[in-house]
Amino acid sequence: MRIIVTKSYDAMSMTAAKIIAGQIYLKPNSTLGLATGSTPLLMYKKLIDIHKSIGLDFSAVTSFNLDEYIGISPENPESYHYFMYNNFFKYINIMPKNIYIPDGMAADINKECHDYDQLIKNNGGIDLQVLGIGKNAHIGFNEPDIKFETTTHKVKLDDETIEANSRFFADAKQVPRYAISMGIKTIMFAKKIILLANGKNKAEAVFKAVTGKISPAAPASILQLHQDVIVIVDKEAGAMLPHVEN
Ligand code: F6R
Numbered sequence: 001m002r003i004i005v006t007k008s009y010d011a012m013s014m015t016a017a018k019i020i021a022g023q024i025y026l027k028p029n030s031t032l033g034l035a036t037g038s039t040p041l042l043m044y045k046k047l048i049d050i051h052k053s054i055g056l057d058f059s060a061v062t063s064f065n066l067d068e069y070i071g072i073s074p075e076n077p078e079s080y081h082y083f084m085y086n087n088f089f090k091y092i093n094i095m096p097k098n099i100y101i102p103d104g105m106a107a108d109i110n111k112e113c114h115d116y117d118q119l120i121k122n123n124g125g126i127d128l129q130v131l132g133i134g135k136n137a138h139i140g141f142n143e144p145d146i147k148f149e150t151t152t153h154k155v156k157l158d159d160e161t162i163e164a165n166s167r168f169f170a171d172a173k174q175v176p177r178y179a180i181s182m183g184i185k186t187i188m189f190a191k192k193i194i195l196l197a198n199g200k201n202k203a204e205a206v207f208k209a210v211t212g213k214i215s216p217a218a219p220a221s222i223l224q225l226h227q228d229v230i231v232i233v234d235k236e237a238g239a240m241l242p243h244v245e246n
Contacts, residue, residue, distance in 0.1 A: 001210060001223065002230045005238035009042060009198045012234045016130070016196055017046035019230065021056050023128045023192070029060040031120075033129030033187070035140075036065065036083045039196050040130060044088040051092045058094040062123055064116075065101040066131070066140040066187075069176040070154065072104055078168055079104070102152065102180035109180065113152040117186055129190035133197050136160050137205040137218040141181035145216045150185035154178060184222055193229045195220065197237035206233055207240035 006012045020043075023030050034040075050056045065080055074081035081101050089099060100119060106112035120126060131139050138144065141155045149155075157165075157177055166172035187193070197206050209220035210231055216222075223229045233241075 004232045006234055009234050012198055012232050013042035013046050015232050016043045016194055019194055020047060021050050024056060024061060028057060030127045031062045031123050033126040033190055034063050034065050035130050035132045036080045037132045039132040039198060041087060048091040058092045061094055062098040064120055067179050067181040068102040068104040070104045070178040071176050104180060109154050113180055116152045126190040129187060129193045131195045133195060133202060133205050133220050134161055135164060135201055135205055137208045137220045139220045141179045142184055142219040148184040148216045151183040152186055153183055155181045188226055193226055195231045198234040200236040202237040203239045206237050210241060
């Protein structure tokens with residue numbers, strides 16, 4: 001694991017954006033794994049800026065999002081489909097046919113999960129996966145559990161996650177209880193992973209991910225077993241980390 005503690009959210013976002021831009025520059029037909037949420041918002045803005053200023057070309061890029069709520073349509077402003085189109089995809093030249101996000105409205109959710117893993121495999125796997133982290137150390141929507149869920153699957157969201165995500169909804173009751181999420185193995189198969197976190201409410205989760213016992217009770221801790229992970233945090237989220245690179 002490489003750990004980069006940046007001085008600000010802005011610097012965290014720029015560091016991440018440059019890594020993604022470098023990936024696309026070197027391999028224009030890269031497959032990216034993408035996250036939603038507050039954390040990567042500014043990173044997406046920086047990538048849009050890089051696209052506009054130097055013409056970073058997304059036309060051959062394929063993307064797979066980590067997760068989507070079940071029972072929410074792509075037109076719903078709280079859906080992750082909506083988030084991705086409105087915060088990123090509509091500003092770059094990625095081809096709609098190369099964008100994959102789990103379908104939370106699928107009639108057969110188990111089939112949707114199985115097909116999603118298959119699609120990732122058929123595309124040659126994920127070159128670079130972007131992750132945020134939940135306060136409970138979830139990655140994707142892999143919540144703390146007694147075992148690691150391996151493949152893309154249906155998840156029951158934790159009360160803490162529902163509470164955290166209620167900020168985007170009129171009230172907590174409207175937050176869906178279930179989601180589709182890439183599994184831990186789906187994520188771990190990515191060739192390279194960047195984990196982003198900012199703000200002091202993520203400090204403990206980052207500490208557990210980087211230095212804690214590897215356990216499904218802190219899903220992000222599994223990343224310690226990956227050979228190419230860069231953890232990029234701002235000062236607040238990195239506050240509990242020992243000041244060493246490992
Ligand atoms: C989002 C996702 C989640 C978030 C995490 C942090 O696609 O998979 O794991 O990355 O919940 O969310 P924010 O960034 O809103 O704090």
